[in-house]
Amino acid sequence: MKWSLTHGFTMTLSVSSETRARPSWLAEQANLIGLAAIIILFWVLFTSLAPGFVSSFNLFALSRSLAVDIVIGFSTMVVLATGGMNLAIGSIGVCAVMASGFLMQTIGLPIPVALALALLLGAFLGWLNGFVIVRSGVNSFIITLASASLFLGGMLILSKAQTFNALPPEIAAFGRMRWWGFVSPLLFVAIGLGVALIILFRFTALGREILAAGANARAAELSGVPVGRAIIIAHTLSGALAASAGLMLVFRLGAAMPSIGQDWLLPSFLAPVLGGTLLAGGYVSVVGTMLGALLVTTIRSGLLVMQIGNFWLQLFLGLILLFAVMLDRYRSVYAERRSLGRKNAGRRA
Amino acid sequence: MRLTIEGIGKDFPGVTALDSVSFEILPGETHALMGENGAGKSTLIKIITGLYRPDRGRLLVDGQPVDFTSPRDAIAAGISAVHQERNLIPRFTVGENIMIERPPTRNGVIDFDKVHAEARKFLDMIDPSIDTRTEVRHLSVAQMQIVEIAKALSLEAQVLLLDEPTASITGHEADALFAVVRRLRDEGKAIVFVSHKLEEVMAISDRVTVLRDGRIAAAGEPIANMSRGKIVSAMIGREERVAEMGTRAVDRSKTVLEARSLATSFGHKDVSFELHKGEILGLYGLVGAGRTEVARALIGDGKVTAGELRLNGQSVTIPDVPTAIRRHKLGYISEDRKAEGLILTHPIRSNIAISVWRRIASKLGLITRAAERKVADPLVAKLEVKTPSIEQAVGKLSGGNQQKVSIAKWLAAGVEILIIDEPTVGIDIKTKTAIHELIGEITRGGVSVLLISSDMPEMITLADRILVMNDFTLVGTIENSRRYETMSREIMGFIHADAEAGHAATHG
Numbered sequence: 001m002k003w004s005l006t007h008g009f010t011m012t013l014s015v016s017s018e019t020r021a022r023p024s025w026l027a028e029q030a031n032l033i034g035l036a037a038i039i040i041l042f043w044v045l046f047t048s049l050a051p052g053f054v055s056s057f058n059l060f061a062l063s064r065s066l067a068v069d070i071v072i073g074f075s076t077m078v079v080l081a082t083g084g085m086n087l088a089i090g091s092i093g094v095c096a097v098m099a100s101g102f103l104m105q106t107i108g109l110p111i112p113v114a115l116a117l118a119l120l121l122g123a124f125l126g127w128l129n130g131f132v133i134v135r136s137g138v139n140s141f142i143i144t145l146a147s148a149s150l151f152l153g154g155m156l157i158l159s160k161a162q163t164f165n166a167l168p169p170e171i172a173a174f175g176r177m178r179w180w181g182f183v184s185p186l187l188f189v190a191i192g193l194g195v196a197l198i199i200l201f202r203f204t205a206l207g208r209e210i211l212a213a214g215a216n217a218r219a220a221e222l223s224g225v226p227v228g229r230a231i232i233i234a235h236t237l238s239g240a241l242a243a244s245a246g247l248m249l250v251f252r253l254g255a256a257m258p259s260i261g262q263d264w265l266l267p268s269f270l271a272p273v274l275g276g277t278l279l280a281g282g283y284v285s286v287v288g289t290m291l292g293a294l295l296v297t298t299i300r301s302g303l304l305v306m307q308i309g310n311f312w313l314q315l316f317l318g319l320i321l322l323f324a325v326m327l328d329r330y331r332s333v334y335a336e337r338r339s340l341g342r343k344n345a346g347r348r349a
Numbered sequence: 350m351r352l353t354i355e356g357i358g359k360d361f362p363g364v365t366a367l368d369s370v371s372f373e374i375l376p377g378e379t380h381a382l383m384g385e386n387g388a389g390k391s392t393l394i395k396i397i398t399g400l401y402r403p404d405r406g407r408l409l410v411d412g413q414p415v416d417f418t419s420p421r422d423a424i425a426a427g428i429s430a431v432h433q434e435r436n437l438i439p440r441f442t443v444g445e446n447i448m449i450e451r452p453p454t455r456n457g458v459i460d461f462d463k464v465h466a467e468a469r470k471f472l473d474m475i476d477p478s479i480d481t482r483t484e485v486r487h488l489s490v491a492q493m494q495i496v497e498i499a500k501a502l503s504l505e506a507q508v509l510l511l512d513e514p515t516a517s518i519t520g521h522e523a524d525a526l527f528a529v530v531r532r533l534r535d536e537g538k539a540i541v542f543v544s545h546k547l548e549e550v551m552a553i554s555d556r557v558t559v560l561r562d563g564r565i566a567a568a569g570e571p572i573a574n575m576s577r578g579k580i581v582s583a584m585i586g587r588e589e590r591v592a593e594m595g596t597r598a599v600d601r602s603k604t605v606l607e608a609r610s611l612a613t614s615f616g617h618k619d620v621s622f623e624l625h626k627g628e629i630l631g632l633y634g635l636v637g638a639g640r641t642e643v644a645r646a647l648i649g650d651g652k653v654t655a656g657e658l659r660l661n662g663q664s665v666t667i668p669d670v671p672t673a674i675r676r677h678k679l680g681y682i683s684e685d686r687k688a689e690g691l692i693l694t695h696p697i698r699s700n701i702a703i704s705v706w707r708r709i710a711s712k713l714g715l716i717t718r719a720a721e722r723k724v725a726d727p728l729v730a731k732l733e734v735k736t737p738s739i740e741q742a743v744g745k746l747s748g749g750n751q752q753k754v755s756i757a758k759w760l761a762a763g764v765e766i767l768i769i770d771e772p773t774v775g776i777d778i779k780t781k782t783a784i785h786e787l788i789g790e791i792t793r794g795g796v797s798v799l800l801i802s803s804d805m806p807e808m809i810t811l812a813d814r815i816l817v818m819n820d821f822t823l824v825g826t827i828e829n830s831r832r833y834e835t836m837s838r839e840i841m842g843f844i845h846a847d848a849e850a851g852h853a854a855t856h857g
Contacts, residue, residue: 203715216692
C-alpha cells in the first residue's frame with residue numbers, strides 16, 4: 001500500500017516510516033508557524049508589488065479558489081493517511097460535475113437532490129477505487145492511475161464532452177455571493193469540512209483506524225483494526241471530497257464543464273505535503289493542509305494579479321512541491337536522528 | 350593472520366560506545382564475541398571491517414598497524430564479514446554474486462564460463478551442492494550465507510566475521526554451517542562468531558570475548574574455562590536471575606482452546622492439542638517448523654481447512670483477526686514487534702488503546718484522549734513501562750518496554766487466550782526475566798497462554814507443558830519437569846526422531 005513518487009523515494013520513505021517518530025506537538029506547530037510565515041511573506045510581497053492583490057474583488061476571487069484548493073487537498077490527504085494515493089481525484093471530480101449538470105439541466109432535478117446524487121457518485125467512484133485496491137492488493141498508485149483514465153474516458157463518452165451551461169440561475173448566484181464584501185461562502189464550506197475532518201482523525205474510532213492502517217497496516221490488522229475497511233472508507237471519503245471540490249467549481253463557473261479537474265493533481269499533493277501530512281501515511285495535519293492550500297492559492301493569485309503568465313505558475317508550483325518533498329524527507333531524517341541518534345550510538349551494537 | 354585490537358575507543362554524541370577495548374584474534378581459532386544489545390559489538394565489528402574509524406587505539410595485522418578508511422581496505426587486508434542482513438543481489442546467479450567484485454573478462458566482456466568456474470572453486474571448499482548458475486533468490490537463507498562465505502573466501506579472507514549467522518536458519522542448517530566453520534578454522538582461518546545464543550557459543554568457539562557497556566568484560570578467555578553462568582555474569586555484570594514464577598494454579602479440568610486434527614492453508618496436518626485455563630502451553634520447534642503459522646491460522650489470519658477448533662467447548666470458525674479479538678477474546682503478539690506488533694510512530698497511549706477503540710468510543714462514536722488514558726495509564730503503571738510520558742512514540746522505547754506495551758494492549762482488550770510468539774527475541778537478559786515474570790503474572794489473572802519460542806531455556810522456564818512441532822505437524826507433548834538437561838534432550842529427541850522417520854520414508 002505504501003507508494004510514493006518514484007522508486008528511490010519509496011525506499012527512503014519505507015525506511016523512515018519505521019524509525020520515524022511522530023512529530024512532537026511543538027515540532028508540528030513549528031512547521032505550521034513556518035508555513036504561516038511564508039504565506040505572510042508572500043502576502044506582503046504581492047501587496048507591495050501589486051496593491052490590487054488586496055482589493056475586495058481579488059480577495060473574493062482568492063477565497064473562492066482557496067475553498068476549492070483546500071477541498072482538493074483534503075481529498076488527497078485522507079488517502080495519504082492510509083499510506084496510499086489517489087490520482088483519480090480530478091476524474092472523480094469531473095464525473096460528479098458532469099453528473100450534476102446532467103441531473104439539473106437535462107433531467108431537471110431540484111438542486112439539492114442533484115448535488116446530493118453527484119456527491120454520492122463521487123463517493124461511489126472512490127469506494128470502487130478502495131474496493132479494487134483492497135481486493136486486488138495492487139498498490140493504490142497503479143489502480144487510481146488506471147481508474148483516473150477510466151472514469152474520465154467514461155465521462156467523456158457519456159457526456160460527449162458537452163458543457164452544461166444552462167444550469168439553474170441559483171447556482172451562479174450562490175457562486176457570486178459575497179459575505180462582508182470579499183469572502184465567498186464556499187470558503188466556509190471548506191472550513192466546515194476541515195472541522196469535520198479534524199474530529200474524524202482526532203476523535204473517532206474510524207479516523208484513528210485509518211491512521212493506524214497507514215502507519216503500519218500489518219500491526220493494525222493484528223490489533224483488530226479492519227484495515228481493508230478503513231482503506232475503502234478513506235477512498236470513499238476521498239471520492240466524496242473530490243466531488244465536493246468539483247461542485248464548488250460548478251458554483252464558481254455557473255456551468256458544468258468537462259475540463260474541470262485536469263489540473264488538480266499538483267495542488268492536491270502540494271497542500272497536504274506542505275502542511276506536514278506524511279507521504280508514508282499514519283499522520284495528517286488538517287490545519288496544515290488548509291495553510292498549504294492557502295500558499296498555493298496565494299501564489300497563483302499573486303502571479304495572476306501581477307500579470308505573470310500561467311507558464312510561470314506551473315514552474316513555481318513544481319518548485320514548491322519539490323521543496324515540500326525535501327521538507328518531508330528532512331523531517332523524517334530529523335525525527336529519526338532525534339528519536340534514535342543518541343540512543344543508537346550505544347545501542348546499535 | 351593475527352588481528353590485534355589495541356585500546357580501541359569510539360565516541361558518539363553523548364555516549365562512549367567503546368572504551369579501551371583490547372584483545373587478539375588468532376589464526377586457526379573460532380573466537381566468539383558476545384555482549385548484550387548496546388554493549389558495543391556492532392560498533393566494534395564496524396571498526397574491524399572498516400565502516401567506522403576508531404577515535405582512540407589502533408588495529409594491527411600481524412603486528413603491523415593498519416588504518417582502514419573503507420570496507421575495501423579491510424577486505425584488502427584479508428578481513429571480510431558476513432552481516433546479518435544479506436548482501437547478495439537476488440536476481441544474479443550464485444557465481445555472479447561471488448565474483449562480483451572482480452569479474453574475469455575476455456576482450457572487455459565478462460567471461461561467464463570463467464565466472465562459474467572460479468566461483469565453483471570457492472564453493473567447493475565449503476558446500477559443493479550449490480549450483481553456481483542458480484539465481485540467488487531461489488536459495489534458502491542458510492545457502493545464501495554459504496554463498497556469502499564463499500564470496501569472502503574468494504576475496505582471500507583470513508579473518509571472517511559472522512554476525513548472528515544462525516538468527517534465521519534452522520537447527521540442521523546451523524549444524525551444517527558449524528561444520529563449515531570448523532573446517533575453515535582447521536585450515537588456519539580466524540573466525541569471529543557473534544551470537545546471542547549461549548549454547549551455540551559454548552559448542553563451537555575456542556575462545557570468547559565479552560563486551561559490557563563498551564568495555565571488555567572478558568578478553569579471549571578459553572571456552573574451557575568458561576561456564577554458561579560465567580559468560581552471562583560477564584555480560585550482565587551479575588549472576589543470571591531466573592524468573593520467579595511463583596505458584597500458578599492451572600485448572601486442567603477447564604479447556605479453553607482445543608484443536609482437533611486441524612489442517613491449515615499453510616500446510617499443517619493433523620494438529621491436535623488442548624490449552625487449559627491459566628496454563629502456559631509451550632509450542633517448541635525449529636525455525637520453519639510452522640509454529641507462527643499455527644498462531645496465524647488460530648486468529649483468523651490464515652485458513653483452517655480441516656478439523657475443528659473449539660473455544661470453551663464451542664466449535665468456532667474465525668474468519669478474521671477482529672473477530673478473534675472481539676468475539677473470542679483471542680489475541681496474538683507477533684515475534685516481529687516492529688513490523689507487526691506496534692505502530693512505532695504512534696504514542697504508547699494509542700498503541701495500547703487501539704484494541705478497544707470501538708469499545709471506549711462514546712455514543713457519538715468519539716474517542717477522547719482521556720478515555721484512552723483511562724485504559725492505558727493503569728496498565729503502563731502495572732507493567733512498569735519505563736517512559737517519560739504516555740504520549741511518547743513507541744519507537745523510542747527499548748525493546749523490553751515495547752514488548753510490555755504489546756502485552757498491555759492485549760490486557761486492555763481483556764483477552765482470555767494470548768498467543769505470544771518469541772516474547773524475548775532481541776531483548777537483553779535483564780529485561781527478559783521481567784517479561785517472563787509478566788507472562789507468569791497474566792496467567793495468574795486467568796489468561797491462558799500459548800507460548801511460541803525457539804529459546805529452549807525460556808521454554809523450560811515458562812511452559813507447563815510443551816508441544817513439539819516439526820515440519821507443520823505436532824510430533825510430541827511433554828510435561829515440563831523444569832530440568833533443563835533432560836527436557837532439552839527429550840524435545841530434540843522428538844524432532845530428530847521425526848526428521849529421521851521423514852528421511853526413512855522418502856528414501857526407504
